[in-house]
Amino acid sequence: GVLAHLELLEAQAREAAVKQEEREQQEEKLARLKARVQELRLQRDELRAKVDLQQKGQPGKEGAASNPAQPTARAVIEWKIRSIKAMLQVFYLTGISGKLTKQGVCFCISTAYEGTYLDSYYLDLLTKPEVQIYRHSVPVFIPLQQIAKKYLQTDIRRFLSVLSDHLNAYVGRRHQADQLQEHFSDQIEGTLQRNSLCNLLVFNYNVSSTSKTFPFNVRLLYGDLCCSLPTEVTVSCTPDAPASLAETAAAHSDLFRRVGLHKAFRSFSGAAGSVA
Amino acid sequence: MDNSIYKAYEDEIQSLEEEIKLLTEKYEDSQQESTSFSDEQILMSIKSLETEFQGESEGRESPSDLKAQLESLERGLSFLMKFTGIQFTSHSKKTVEKTQNRTVQKHRLLGNCHSLSFQLEFQLLEIQNKENVSAVITDLSIIMESGEDSDMSKFVSSTEERGNLLAFFRSLSCYAEWYEHRRSTFLHFK
Secondary structure (H helix, E strand, C coil): HHHHHHHHEEEEHHHHHHHHHHHHHHHHHHHHHHHHHHHHHHHHHHHHHHHHHHHHHHCCCCCCCCCCCCCCCCCCCCCHHHHHHHHHHHHHCCCEEEEEEECCCEEEEEEEEECCEHHHHHHECCCCCCCCCEEEEECCCCCCCHHHHHHHCCCCCHHHHHHHHHHHHHHHHHHHHHHHHHHHCEEEEEEEEEEEEEEEEEEEEEEEEEEEEEEEEEEECCCCCCCCCCCCEEEEEEECCHHHHHHHHHHHHHHHHCCCCHHHHHHHHHHHCEEE | CCCHHHHHHHHEEEEEEEHHHHHHHHHHHHHHHHHHHHHHHHHHHHHHHHHHCHHHHHCCCCCCHHHHHHHHHHHHHHHHHHHCCCEEEEEEEEEEEEECCCCCCEEEEEECCCCCCEEEEEEEEEEECCEEEEEEEEEEEEEEEECCCHHHHHHHHHHHHCCCCCCCCCCHHHHHHEEEEHHHHHHHHC
């Protein structure tokens, strides 16, 4: 009885010690976290004050050096480095940018649809013994080798320009289809079929007339790979559709030829999506 | 061990660290954007940097590294301007809005492409998505020196409307070359 009792007391004491240690560790950790929060709050408040002072100190664009203290040579150089980097980033917006490499040049072709910049593609070129494409990220369905064969050796600028036309047109077509699926999925029936080059699109969409909806089928062929508007448009409706819808089909067909897909659909919705 | 008591502090620490990072970037951006040094000041700084002691660096780049970095960047920029024919003569930007995922900057860009001068102003919105950064141009304003050409002004206004900065630059090179060719041909026959 006594031994068992002693063992029990021992176990209880051990348990209590463990619990005590846990509590102490917990308190320690909490104290550390609290201190860290205080430290960061102070740092944040100092920075806020600094930034506010900055904003007040420059009501407009003065252009002249705003540091009252004389800047160090290092600060001036670091400013210039950041300045050039910013300028190089602007080149990205022009469509052709790049940097010199040990073996040649690595070009970057940027693409955009109107004001939205989309994917960019890289071309790592070697310049000796002759201009060659070392590596690239151009998709396989873009006729890169054909374009290179024609222009790479004789006129690199032209080569990049033609490649850029292909890439921009492809990305533009893809963007239109993506935007259509994203914003007008309620009007599309079934899936939008497209190939990887996005130069062939086939889908069905709903047009309502006199409180009934009729499916239209559209086939868009983009014959010019450097263009993001289709060269051939076929809009057809089902045989049981009213005759007036044939006019609508013709109007839509004409619109698809002239205007971006998603914009065409936006204009349908604008007209309350229905035709009398 | 109940970890939820720590959570409130840990969350606040994380949010404070993010805020500090953002504020630091804002401060540095604003310093950069409101400062301007002349070419002479830069040349003088390069010279004086060369006479600095090596030991002074303590974790930052050595003066010779900085100089090398500057030269390499200048070479790269010079190459691009020569290759594309687009020379930027002045660039200023101002960060108008900066949050964790969004940055809005106003840019003012002056330059020329062959003999055609342009002045651009636009707003650039960058949004950080899960996979990449998307960039959108708004409020595009284009002023061309040779504004008399009616085709050019039609092109410029439709480009402005759609914020189509990329198309502007792509067409600018073509147009500038053609314009240059036409001008020299005209002069030849004068």
